[in-house]
Amino acid sequence: MPVxxxxxxxxxxxxxxxCDRCPDLVLCRKNPVIxxxxxxAKVMIIGYVPDIK
Structure with missing residues (x-):
């Protein structure tokens, strides 16, 4: 069956x-960004983007 x-x-x-598997991250994240x-896509790039203040 195709996905x-x-x-x-x-x-x-x-x-x-x-998700709450990373307790330190959960405490400081506001909005997970997808x-x-x-x-x-064959490649997924995951990075950190802080709030612009």
């Missing part, structure tokens, strides 16, 4: 929003 990548990414976004891009 629905759009649906999978929605699930990933939901999991990120409720990037944009192709659903079938």
């Amino acid at each position: 629905d990548t759009k649906e999978s990414m929605v699930r990933v976004e939901q999991e990120i929003a409720k 990037g944009r891009g192709a659903d079938r």
Whole structure:
């Protein structure tokens, strides 16, 4: 059965929003930001982007 990548990414976004596995991060994060891009990308870049104040 083929994987629905759009649906999978929605699930990933939901999991990120409720994740509490990193207690120190949970204390200081305000809004987890999900990037944009192709659903079938072969590479995912994960980085840190602080608030602009």
